[in-house]
Amino acid sequence: MVSKIMLDERVIQLNSYEEEKVNELYKVSVIFDVTSEEYHDIAMLLYKGTFDVKIPEKEIMFRGAIYNYSTSITNLYEKDQVGQYKLTLVEEKD
Structure with a gap:
């Protein structure tokens, strides 16, 4: 399983990873x-x-x-909270 993704230079540790190609472009869900x-x-x-x-x-x-x-939680400003984010990214055409 893929354990991390980088968005710009930020490394994010993953719990889940799925990838597919749609019209020859990547679609990644994490x-x-x-x-x-x-x-x-x-x-x-x-x-x-x-x-x-x-x-x-x-x-x-x-x-x-x-x-x-x-996200599973809306107020992560409270101390010691952990939210789970679901994010889907699609590749942009050149």
Whole structure:
């Protein structure tokens, strides 16, 4: 199983990874945990919407945009909370 993904230069440890090709473009769905301590940094990263995506273990790299994302918890500002994020990225056409 793929254990990490990089969005720009941020390494994110994964709980789940799925990949498929749609019209010859990558579509990657991941699930990962976010702690209250890292929530702000992850939120600011995801607000960008488009990233250099790297999956080092599969030697995959592409420019991708958020297709869908959700979280299991809405208030990660409270100390010692952990939320689970579901994120789907799609490769952008050149």
